[in-house]
Amino acid sequence: MQKLKTDKDNKQERMNFVEYWADFVKNNPDEVWSRQQKLLIDSQIKNAKSFKISRKDYLEIKKK
Amino acid sequence: MKFLGKNTIKLDKELNELDKFVLDFIKILKKHTDYVIISGYVSLLFGRARGTEDIDVFIEEATKESFIKLYQEIEEKYWCLNSDEVNEIYSYLKDGLPIRVAIKDQAIPNFEIKFAKTLLAKEAFKDSVIVKTTLGELKISSLERQIAFKKYYLKSDKDLEDAKHIEKLFKENINYNKVKEYRITIENAKTKNR
Known part of the structure; x- marks a missing residue:
């Protein structure tokens, strides 16, 4: 497993993490990386469901 | 994940709530029309560590009668976030506008659906991957x-x-000549639209 490269530039540092994570996904069984992804995504879906927003307000936000 | 041939990938991931949302909706969609999922969700399907509020889908342009059956x-x-009136929803799609569909009484996550009207959109069906x-x-x-x-449009x-996630993950499977070819098509389409 490669080590995560750090960087002073935030954009580059983010990209380094994207590469690091893609490397993890590539070199581990689907069941392993997906369990971590599931924690992240399921918590976001749970938050979204509890956040009540009307159709009108949502579409207004999307226009901006 | 592994390729089972040129255009099929087997994915043994533990499905998250977003994946299940997508699979449920697609079951309905594919009974009525051809579809292809594009953009951000594709990276997420293959493990990208981020969330999203929408899933972009092209569907084949349909007649009003067949769209009504799908919408029923x-x-x-x-529900459709844009309207409750099926004729209005259809007219948006016919005009090349996207509609958003979510589980009733929710707004997120949602499907952003468009009729495949442009050449670029139509071509996305040709070499799709299962x-x-x-x-x-x-x-x-x-x-x-x-x-x-x-990389070259958005x-x-x-x-x-x-x-980058897709490139790193599928390094050995990506045909970079095709990427170049699509880049030219995209840039030509952008020039035409200016």
Whole structure:
């Protein structure tokens, strides 16, 4: 497993993490990386469901 | 994940709530029309560590009668954020506008659906890839199209990161001549639209 490269530039540092994570996904069984992804995504879906927003307000936000 | 041939990928991931949302909706969609999933969700399907509020889908342009049949089934569980009136929804799609569909009384996550009207959209169906999951199949646009579209059309930080994820993950499977070819098509389409 490669080590995560750090960087002073935030954009580059983010990209380094994207590469690091893609490397993890590539070199581990689907069941392993997906369990971590599931924690992240399921918590976001749970938050979204509890956040009540009307159709009108949502579409207004999307226009901006 | 592994390729089961040129255009099929087997994915043994533990499906998250977003994947299940997508698979449920696609079951309805594919009974009535052809579809192809594009953009951000494709990167997420293959493990990208981020969330999203929408899933972009092209569907084949349909007659009003066949769209009404599709929509009748959709509205048993979902609603359109843009309108409740099926004729209005259809007219948006016919005009090339996207509609958003979510589970009733919710706004997020949602499907952003468009009729495939442009050449670029229509071509996304041609070399689509089937992803076999434990709960069903999904049709996505080719990895090469994903990369070209994200790197040379959308170009935001998020899109460049999505493209990097796909490139790094499928390094050995990506045909870079095709990416180049799509880049030219995309840039030509952009020039025409100016």
